[in-house]
Amino acid sequence: MARALRDAGMEVIYTGVHQTPEQVVETALQEDADVIGLSLLSGAHNYLFPRIAELMREKGMDDVLLFGGGIIPEADVPGLQKHGVGRIFPPGASLDDIAKYVRETVSAKHATA
């Protein structure tokens, strides 16, 4: 995923696996990231996404897009989006679609800033 987004011309900072929400948000803050993308295969998305969204709000990261994908049933997506999470992509989603979504969403955010 990281490689695909780099190939699409984005600067990607891959933090590795088993990062805590605090570590993820701190890295994004330090790197002045436009986007936090999470690939969650553990089934813990209903905790991790809201927790990261909460930390982002605390840090005033309102202009940063939070999105992701993984083992996340469609039924859980509306609940995540209520916490401010963007699109959730299922396993096997087109890498081009994901890159396009990130590019367009970030551009729109910058346009309204």
Add this chain to the structure above:
Amino acid sequence: MAGLFGSKKDTRPIDVGLASLVGSDEPTAVEFWKKRLELTAAVPSDIARVGALTPQMRELTRIDNLDERKRLTRARLIAFTKLSPEQRQLITAARRKAFEVDRGVMEADQKLVDELLPTLDSSVRSAYPAS
């Protein structure tokens, strides 16, 4: 969450979906596992698929009530047989590799599978791969 006596405390985030299955009826549990296994089978990379399956097996070991753990494992076995042949193949391969990732968890799970399979309908038993 407490682990087995003497083992390291498990501080990983809880899989809320799996935790919410405790006390559910069998059709609900089977449907849950079917969706989970379908998503896992759809992961495009073999390594990532193992990475998706292993935490779910670990998560079952967090359920202290053995009867409940057996009930949910039974539902998983039934759900597996509802997958397409290709999905079953992918999950089976991921399961075999998961033994290299977390042998303790997988051996404990296999023990439950071996205990439960003979109690299931012959259509489920015949669709489940030999260990």
